[in-house]
Amino acid sequence: MAERITRREALGVTFLTLAAGPVRIQVALDGTLTAFTAKVELGQGARTELIMAVAEEMRVPVAQVRLVMGDTALCPDDGGTWGSLTTPQAVPLMRQAAADQRGGAITPPSQWKILGTEVADVRGPDIVTGRQVYPSDHRMGGMLHARVVRSPYYRAKLLKAGDVAGVRVIRDGDLLALVSEDPVAVKRAAEQIKCEWEPVPFPVAPSDPQALAAWFKANSTPPVENPNTRYPPLVRRGDAQKTIHSEAGKNASSYWLPYIAHVPMEPRAAVAVWKDGAVEIRGGCQAPFPVRAEVAKALEVPESHVRIIASGPGGGFGGKQRGEIEIEAARIARLAGAPVKLQWSREEEFTCAYHRPAGLVEIESTLVNGKLDTWVHRNYNAGAPGLPTPYDTPNVSCEFHRTPTPVRQGSYRSLAAVSNIFARESHIDEWASQLKMDPFEFRLRNIGDARLRAVLEKLRNVRGGLACTIEKEARIALRAQVSAQGREIKVQRLVYVGDYGAAINPRNLRKQIQGALVQGLGGALFEEVIFAGEEQKTRLLSSYRVPRFSDTPQIDVELIDRRDVEPAGAGEAAITLVAPAIANALFFLTGHRLRNLPLQPPG
């Protein structure tokens, strides 16, 4: 065992792989435990909760456990850090591995001693002293600094590279990069160099909701049933296609979301070094193994010749799942013949990363005897997550229609659940107002799930626009109290109740909820990436409003901690309720039903 540890430590500087394959937990002679996971710490608390899981099952203090994360040479492939899966998937794996190591059975939540308590974030002391190392802080001996030269257009072909003094120019097809030993020289040169580009026009104007919605519909492919995938694109019950036409009093409305940006606080960076035809890349991606595959494919080397070491970046929010910068760094380093550190600027973070998809959601529904009877829900482009409805409805057809997209798009905190739940929870409120019924009572009338009902009950006597759902197994509900003066909306207070099963670390869970709610304010009220002509106009932080201190209301979070239920993932779900709860509050306040995000009252 000790010998294995030594070899593992040695791996820090070599490309050797272990014959025995990746191991989950190693015990050193002094009793120290080292656990391994390909999950990445993004600020969501994964490191601490996984350490807690090992400590719990091995019956040792948290301080005795070390955790190696995000290194494809050392860690088992745990998939990407996405979908709030660390808690429901990686934590059980870790608990099981540790229990096996101990030689006992996995500890049920009702008997937890370390899990289920408010263990402080193990990174805390390093974070408050500035010692925490982020991807943009990495460096190594003999390293060159690189910047990529970008066109002013969203997409363009490089016709002619310009000249620039004092730095090396590296060209690989359309990739034009500058490298130098001087980090600032290379940055200034990349800003100054003048090149000739041929813009590639957009197939449709990405900032024109009408045009884009029509284009999505015209180019969409209807879903095929596939219940075995994580996010089934078609959720069906009864015969909705028939009943939606046969039943009287149909309600139909459509909802819209624009492209928005993730804006992690840290613009991404990566350090790539080649040795004997293999490359090692230190960066901050959320998905080390999938990125390893991307890099291997792009650089045409076997996956065994790519090592990704993803250390905790300054925020991800679903925006750092792909290997854009790892691929660029590897390409540049190979041509430079030296280790290369590639840094993206904030402008590149806005214009070169993928966005949260724009989306159109159309809902048609009917009631029979005052209860939902048919629900037809079509999402164009945004995605399938969040499609399953928590409302008892005999006839359901919830569909994700895939379409092409005029801009790069990808994952986002909670994926398309933001779009689907905004549409569903708005539509539910529209029914309540038609029936002149309290939206709270209308929801209870149509919800059978006992846990969601219990969550809702906690908000019975709280004022404010309401939204609720079952998302990633969590039962959640939110009240938003808002005021509006002309076009200025102010959220005064958010009151949130969540049942996530057993809470692994209640303080961290509340932090994740608060953070997701704050992030949700941006998408609900002001975030939108703007395009015009062949360009993306949103390029700087000063032209993209994200929530600040003054936008953040009092937030009250109550948890229903169920020690009889295995824990649900929590990093994402809360964000889905913000926009509908605010839209529903605004309707109550002003009589205007806003169906487009960001929510902007007329006049």
Add this chain to the structure above:
Amino acid sequence: MAVITLNVNGAMRSADVHPGTTLLEFLHDYLEVAGAKCGCEEGTCGACTVHLEGKAIRSCMVTAASCKGKRITTIEGLAAGDRLHAVQKAFLAVEAFQCGFCTPGMIMEAAALIAEGKPLTAARVRERMEGHICRCGEYNSIVKAVLQAAQELKRG
């Protein structure tokens, strides 16, 4: 290239820098004093906040050359040896961070604000910290931590 020497956390530190190098670049990219973080380089996020003569400034907005002869303190120089500054302690106790990338800037701003010695309320903290972005959304915890630190320092 020109050599610039600045007083960083009480030590004279030199680097041969590109013309027009900002204080942030001097600290983070040349000296590898990496606590000052780069979030926007246009003065809108606050991640690069350090102290110049005890006042909080955005190190991305001033040239390194303009800081000659002045005292610069970064997050690395805030604690007295192993003794954390009250703001650092409060951020730890409240756990007013998630990814932690905004934290050095937040702490430096808050330390300078408290050092002004004026009475602080939650509203005043919000107003004075408005220029700092925490994309992880820890704003309410940060306000709590700053007030807690101010209390602690008042008690002495």
